[in-house]
Amino acid sequence: MTSPARLSHVMNTLALLAIGAAAGVAQAAEPAYPTRPIRLVIGFPPGGAIDALARLISPKLGDALGQTWIVDNRGGAGGNLATEIVVRANPDGHTVLLALDTQLTANPSLYKLPFSVEKDLQPITMLVTVDQVLVVHPGVQAKTLKEFIALAKQKPGALNFASAGVGTSTHLGAELLK
Structure with a gap:
């Protein structure tokens, strides 16, 4: 699947998930969700790949749910600051974490965290997969x-x-x- 096709698939999947989530909330006879803008917290500064992804999907999610998604970059501690913000937030679905895989898998092994990834967070979906590429200066005598x-x-x-x-x-x- 080409990158544009993969991105289109991701966007369609997100829209369906958002609509499905909204329908499930409505069926529970709760107040309509969302009732205010949704805060999308990212554990890294603006300009990186995860920030670009957040800014790309936020308008689509906003259209699907009828509320603005606000990208909130909270860089620091390998994403742990952002994760803790979401863990400590009111669990009403209006504060969402967009995390890197290692932020939720490696960080608990590397740092003493004031929260439990397993107990305090609920995974929703995987958005993208990323290829890792090894590159060297052309003068390096290694081509493979x-x-x-x-x-x-x-x-x-x-x-x-x-x-x-x-x-x-x-x-x-x-x-x-x-």
Whole structure:
């Protein structure tokens, strides 16, 4: 599936989920949901991939539910600050977390958290999958992963890598290559 087709599929799925959620709430004879704008909390600063995703899906979710979705970037501590904001929020569905996989899987192992991912959060859906790509400067004498690993073994400690932060999937992937 091409990227535009995959994105279209994600958007259609989100719209259906939002409509289904709204219908379920209405059937429960509760006040109409949502009753006010929905806060979409992100654990990273503006400009990154997860921020771009949030800004792309928010208008579609707003159209589907009839309420504005407000993107609220709360960067820090590998996404833990944003996660805690959502955990501590009124559990009425008006504060939602858009999280990275490692934010909910690796962080509990890396940090002493004041909340439990398993007990305090309810997963709704996976939105996207992301491919990881290993790139090097053209001057590096490695053109394949096999050649890169051989080079790293020949020069222990000489190669460095960059990632979005400790515990991110990019960081953990690079650690697996060590």
